[in-house]
Amino acid sequence: TASVGSGTRKRDPNKPIVMGFAQVGAESNFRLANTRSVITAAKEAGIELIIENAEQSQKKQIEIIRRFIEQKVDVIAFSPKTETGWEEILQEAKDAGIPVILSDREVNVSDDTLWTAYIGSDMVDEGRRAARWMTEQLTEKDHYRIVELQGTEKSAPAVGRKKGFEEIIRQYNRFEIMESYYADYTFEQGKQKMGDALRKYGKQIDVVYAHNDDMALGAIKAIEEYGLSPGKDIIVISIDATRPAFQALVTGKLNVAVECNPLLGPQLMKAVKDLMEGKELPMKIITAEGLFTQETAKQELQYREF
């Protein structure tokens, strides 16, 4: 467990809690749903939220956090663009006695007292689940060639999702990642990189493993433009399981979506309130998640909130 530490500033309990949230960007459906969730949950919890968009720039994200420190907010939350490069700004927050909560992406810093809690998914496990589905489904051929579309370079979900996936496929000799591209979690780059892969390898590609829905949907578009049938000629695997992915499952263009839940607002607000009441937070608050196939998506689509 982590505590606020003796350095925490005293706050007036009659005033609303002020939280600064440095959002990483607006790159994906996950991200848009996450931003909406944080805004709604803050309102419901009576927490005063200052939310800013770093537009995929770590430099901007650091500047936003620095402004929050200057404004003396009670707590800071952010989804760190990459895993590394946060020591200095986190130290500044710590020195100011402001606790920092990591939302849906972890950091890699040697001193774990620089952050208070992580709320989000187990990214390595998501990669494992994607791979397990694949190894169970694809059993007929001796050799399956995979194109991997990774998220943002050095971001925690990209690192974790690759690691977990490789950990499983290593146990089989029929799977090979023939090429891995960074596509920044966006539809556009997913489409572009998949187009590159198709021009290079054509029909040799059996599987696309995309680290998120948006890139998978971009890849689906590229496969169609190339004249092949996504979901049939090329198996498409994605992570997040947002509504557009469900639609692609239902139409048979996507084969599987591993869930990564962006609706972290309520948990985040609860953590913030607990923290402000002096309670200890667990260091990691991990979301429980499912996996959806073409068979289960039809049922589930109507209930999908994101």
Ligand code: GYE
């Ligand atoms: O999977 C992707 C987004 O950090 C878990 O970031 C998040 C990832 C999510 O852009 O769609």
